Amino acid sequence: MITVLNPGIYCTIQDLGRIGFAHIGVPISGAMDLHSASIGNQLLNNKKSAAVLEIPFGGCKLQFETVVTICLTGADFNPTIDGELIALNSVFKVAKGAILSFGSRKYGVRTYLCVLGGFDAETVLKSSSYYKGVTARSYLQKGDTLCVGFNNPIKQKSHAKIKVDVQHFSTNKIRVTKGPEFELLSKNQQNALLKGVFTVSKDNNRVGYQLEESLENELKPILTSGVLPGTVQLTPSGKLIVLMRDCQVTGGYPRILQLLDNATSKLGQKIAGDEVQFWLEE
Amino acid sequence: MLNQLTYKTFGKNAILIEWPAVISEEVLQDIVAYKTKIERLLKLQDVIVGYNSLLLVYNFEIEKFQTKVALLKELYFQKGVISKIRGVHWSVPVCYDPVFGIDLELISTRKNKSVEEIVRLHTEVVYKVFFIGFLPGFLYLGGLNSEIALPRKETPRLRVPKGAVAIGGHQTGVYPAESSGGWNIIGNSPVSFFEMDKITPCFAKTGDEISFESISFEAYTSIKEQIENNTYQHKKIG
Numbered sequence: 001m002i003t004v005l006n007p008g009i010y011c012t013i014q015d016l017g018r019i020g021f022a023h024i025g026v027p028i029s030g031a032m033d034l035h036s037a038s039i040g041n042q043l044l045n046n047k048k049s050a051a052v053l054e055i056p057f058g059g060c061k062l063q064f065e066t067v068v069t070i071c072l073t074g075a076d077f078n079p080t081i082d083g084e085l086i087a088l089n090s091v092f093k094v095a096k097g098a099i100l101s102f103g104s105r106k107y108g109v110r111t112y113l114c115v116l117g118g119f120d121a122e123t124v125l126k127s128s129s130y131y132k133g134v135t136a137r138s139y140l141q142k143g144d145t146l147c148v149g150f151n152n153p154i155k156q157k158s159h160a161k162i163k164v165d166v167q168h169f170s171t172n173k174i175r176v177t178k179g180p181e182f183e184l185l186s187k188n189q190q191n192a193l194l195k196g197v198f199t200v201s202k203d204n205n206r207v208g209y210q211l212e213e214s215l216e217n218e219l220k221p222i223l224t225s226g227v228l229p230g231t232v233q234l235t236p237s238g239k240l241i242v243l244m245r246d247c248q249v250t251g252g253y254p255r256i257l258q259l260l261d262n263a264t265s266k267l268g269q270k271i272a273g274d275e276v277q278f279w280l281e282e
Numbered sequence: 283m284l285n286q287l288t289y290k291t292f293g294k295n296a297i298l299i300e301w302p303a304v305i306s307e308e309v310l311q312d313i314v315a316y317k318t319k320i321e322r323l324l325k326l327q328d329v330i331v332g333y334n335s336l337l338l339v340y341n342f343e344i345e346k347f348q349t350k351v352a353l354l355k356e357l358y359f360q361k362g363v364i365s366k367i368r369g370v371h372w373s374v375p376v377c378y379d380p381v382f383g384i385d386l387e388l389i390s391t392r393k394n395k396s397v398e399e400i401v402r403l404h405t406e407v408v409y410k411v412f413f414i415g416f417l418p419g420f421l422y423l424g425g426l427n428s429e430i431a432l433p434r435k436e437t438p439r440l441r442v443p444k445g446a447v448a449i450g451g452h453q454t455g456v457y458p459a460e461s462s463g464g465w466n467i468i469g470n471s472p473v474s475f476f477e478m479d480k481i482t483p484c485f486a487k488t489g490d491e492i493s494f495e496s497i498s499f500e501a502y503t504s505i506k507e508q509i510e511n512n513t514y515q516h517k518k519i520g
Contacts, residue, residue: 022328022339024476024484025414025458124478133459134418134478180290180298223303224415224422226330226337228293249330250415258293 001065002115004144005099008059010206011140012130013121015051021125022249028229029129030245032110032206032268034261036074039162040114043071043091050118051128053146055111058102060140062113064094068148069116075108075169075269089164091116107169108269120149131246168266172197173279175263179232181222181254189215193256194280198240202272206246209267211276214238219254227251230259232278242267285312287358289351294343295327297350301334305424307410309334314369314489319357331413331488333422369411369490373517374456374471376405376447376494377502382470389432389449389466401496403427404447404468409454411490419458419476419484423492426454438464445470447494458484472505473516485516493519 014037017030031037031054041050058077071091072079079086081098088111094100102111121128124135132138185193192215203210217238227233231243233253242259243251244267257278259267270276285301292298299316301309317329317336330337344350378401380386386397393400409423416422426449434450439462442448446457448465457463458475471494476483486492495517497505508514 019341020328021418021483022330023414023488025416025418025420026483027418125483133476177291177293180292180300223305223333223335224413225300225332225335226292226298228296228337228339230293248416250332250413255292260294 001148002068002146003063003065004060004140004142004146005063006059006061006101007140007142007144008055008061009057009139011053011055011060012138012206013051013119013146014054014129015118015127016049017129017245018125018127018131018134022226025249026125026134027131027246027248029127029131029206031112032245033074033108033112033265035168035265036108036110036269037112037114039089039164040071040073040112041118043073043089043162044069044114044116046114046116046118050114050149051121052115053113053119053140055102055113056109058105058111061099061101062146064096064098064100065145066148067093067096069093070100071114072111073114073164074110074112076106077111078103078106079111089162107166109271110268115148117149120147169269171266172274172276174267174276175260175281176232176257176278177260177281179255179257180225181219181234182256184219184254185234185256189217192216194278197275197277200267200270200272200274200276204270204272206244208244208247209242209270211240211242213240215240221252222254224250224252225255227255228258230261230264231255232257232259244268284359285309287355289354291344291347292337295340297338297340297344297347297354299336299338299354303334305333305412307424310410310412310424310489316358317488319360320354323357330415332415333412369487371408371491371493371519372486373493373495373519374473375497375501375505375517376469376471377497377499378404378447378469379499379502381499382446383468385448385466386468389430389468392432393430395429400430400468403430404449404454405494405496407493409492409494411486411488411492413488414484414486417458417461417476418478419474421455421475421484421486421492423454426452428452432466434464435466436464438462442467443470445472447471470502472502472509473514474509491519 014031017028198211327341328339442463447469450465
């Protein structure tokens with residue numbers, strides 16, 4: 001069991017998400033950086049679907065009430081156990097009573113605390129991912145206790161070490177395919193979109209990332225239609241919004257690009273002011 | 283009725299099927315029939331319905347897009363497999379008391395109609411459920427009488443209560459949970475449109491029909507109690 005001493009801002013339990021409920025309007029959710037979360041579960045030999053704790057901006061302090069085997073992945077905020085710096089992407093046992101906290105930022109935004117057996121959290125519609133209105137909790141609060149699951153880790157050869165690609169955090173290249181309304185853009189708009197550099201704005205969260213630069217836009221809204229995490233919408237003002245894991249299931253803005261899943265994970269590690277460039281795959 | 287459909291890739295693991303860009307019950311009927319055929323044949327991760335679209339989400343990367351489309355097209359033109367699909371017709375109680383219908387007076391002034399007339403126009407229509415989106419359990423309904431259509435507010439309210447029945451442009455709907463929202467509020471329904479502990483969290487689905495039934499404040503309170511005690515049954519018509 002783990003006690004929350006300081007809840008940070010918008011720390012959430014996440015897994016692969018609430019898959020298969022879009023037809024009743026339920027967002028998928030799931031770890032913003034699914035790639036990093038899955039590395040943690042692989043290192044621990046957990047199931048792919050094991051629940052992890054998503055910690056933005058290294059903003060939380062946790063106390064372990066029992067011995068827990070953990071692995072931290074994702075953003076590096078100089079994590080410490082009882083004041084001693086610990087490595088990311090490696091597995092170790094944390095002693096009873098130990099306190100995990102974070103320091104200044106080295107890279108990324110979202111750190112994942114993965115535990116052996118995964119977190120045992122309320123499961124709604126086949127997922128433990130926090131989402132307001134679906135799960136009772138929408139983010140971590142002071143004094144919360146997090147239970148560690150007993151579900152057996154899968155048996156397979158252990159990945160004692162996984163080489164973590166720093167490019168995942170440093171690259172500004174966001175790989176995309178054409179969205180359904182891409183061809184409605186003029187050649188000029190297409191060029192501006194694919195050659196331009198875009199800056200992540202302050203309006204960025206688990207629902208979407210708005211980008212600062214605008215495109216000239218005369219496209220009309222579309223009839224409300226399905227969207228996916230990673231869909232890039234062009235708003236009437238010409239601003240781009242990249243939909244993220246907690247996005248609604250339908251939308252009415254033209255969908256001009258679609259991020260590859262790994263690109264959505266990469267974007268989930270960007271903060272306001274970071275620059276990105278779209279890289280079109282055929 | 284057969285339509286000219288287009289098939290597009292949407293990311294690596296989804297196919298978007300689009301009908302001509304119109305909102306109509308004929309298109310909806312065609313979408314529902316096609317969706318049913320597709321879901322009988324294919325095991326998909328999800329199928330998201332839009333006014334004129336189906337988004338098929340596969341749980342794997344699509345390698346042979348053209349082959350998949352050919353199969354889907356064949357399915358579309360297959361005759362006689364599915365007769366007209368009849369959705370369920372639900373009766374949804376709504377209390378139009380001004381305590382809830384905080385914009386009724388505004389609509390009454392703007393439209394030069396009495397509140398009773400607005401309620402009559404809102405309750406006499408059988409609405410079609412086009413799809414669910416925006417929020418878990420938020421039904422996109424077609425069929426609002428244009429005499430009570432009213433543009434959404436320029437500045438959305440930060441808090442629209444759960445159950446609020448509202449009009450936004452030519453659409454009407456019920457907020458399944460507290461949310462921000464710019465629609466004009468005319469009443470409140472005590473029933474839940476999203477119950478996550480149920481096998482079917484949302485009782486209605488694409489293709490169903492909804493009628494609103496005007497109820498008193500007392501009836502509203504009594505239904506609320508039934509819901510809390512888990513004894514309320516969603517009411518079907520016919």
